Amino acid sequence: MIAQALTAAVQRLASISDTPRLDAELLMAHALGVSRETLLLSRLDAPIPDTFEALLARRAAGEPVAYITGRRAFWSIELEVGPGVLVPRPDTETLIETALAHFGQEGPARILDLGTGSGALLLAALAQWPEATGIGVDRSEAALAVARANADRLGFAARASFRTGDWAEGLDEHFDLLLCNPPYVETGADLPRDVRDWEPHEALFAGPDGLDDYRRLAPMVAGLLRPGGLACFEIGADQGESAARLFAAQGLTVALHRDLGGRPRCLAVTIDRV
Template identity: 45%
Template sequence: MPRIDAILRDARTGLEPGDAEALLCHVLGRPRSWLYAHGDDELDEAGAAAFDALLARRRDGMPVAYLTGRRGFWRFDLDVGPATLIPRPETELLVELALERMPSDRPLRVADLGTGTGAIGLALAFERPGAEVIATDASVAALEVAAGNAARLGVGNVTFRHGNWLAPLAGERFDLIASNPPYIAEGDPHLAHGDLRFEPPTALASGVDGLDAIRAIAADAPAHLVPGGWLLVEHGFDQGPPVRALLEAAGFEAVATATDLEHRDRVTLGRHPGPAATRAPRG
């Protein structure tokens, strides 16, 4: 039977760094640190066969997160599936910026639009247990994944509603609205490559310029924000200027774009006109 260190060495060929380790950890039910401490252990035939099957699917392009059913985000390991966008590290910037605008000393109402796995809503609800978080999604299958994550993680101050963007929130107002909507232009060649081929198209592309969803959210959000409330949206690296223009046209103040760790435009935010916020977080 092959040793773990040997099978890993052979498996890394043609894969992204860490993919082989993640898949073998999934097969064995062990953390990555265990692999390096047990490199001379042998992998039995059943384990080797399961690992080989996962490697073949990964080399065909299937994302690791879909193969393992999990993806780390914020403080969690989230269940993911083909009905949901795979959470990305850059979305944690949106969570950080939202938390800066969510005082912990008073009740808050927060909306997460297009929640997918529940990543944003769950992170905000976990960090602000006194807040009421409502997460929406047009996909029933995605909401089932998100609700399962909330139950497994024990986050009880988030509820889920079915519908497109703000439609399920008629007549309600919030202190903060956050969203990571689809923002890739339809027909973008990137949609036919890499992991994007396997993710739900409706969670990725939005109109000829990629801005249809953000356009709709920016137009509708003012009616759902309290005076001084914030809207934050994630977008593509080259969409900062048009997204700022959309928020300004919708009447938002203090509009700004924050950059990610690679210094690319990533999140644009704006404050609904009204009394000054309880504190002045950075833009």
């Protein structure tokens, strides 16, 4: 029965995952073609689906659950993900929470998502504010293909456009909200196996101190924001002061916001214009 199979799967995944029970349930739900909630409420006494063992073996080998199922929930939406894009994480939702506190329900009109990846931040913002439109920029054509597919599936194709770019180089527009989850991991840092071996390194690593991309981004902010605008940058848990200094050195006002675990996670950057 499924209940017993889940117990065994948790034991098998305990050494490679911080969330073995959740992983096992998501994989079982995927094998059944139902939601995790349906699995837990009504399928625990059902026979084990034939495909579950293969899915479990992939996770035991280190492959991220989101790559196995092809889906990941983020904010109020569900995204298609796969190799070539970062797996969206709950910590990144801190940027949307920070923007919501700044703009309220009225929201920004125009949004820029730099390093859009799967489109997670831009599409979550468009879901939050139905009147907004935005642009997602990424250097990776593979990532942009995923982002466009997500926009189409969510019904946002008319409100979201995507372009190949190196951060904001070549952009000649001002935005109400800038969202960015740049690479910020120190080169050579010890990462969990499923991140290190599967997720794209170009979206993870940013030089010896993890600050290389912030050094490029900080001088761009003033030329991208409208009056009253906000830029939200994800940071590593130990980069609150070091990353903030780079933006403050550009004459920008910087506030630090923490994720649900209490860790520094988002730099909220604003600029005063006369």
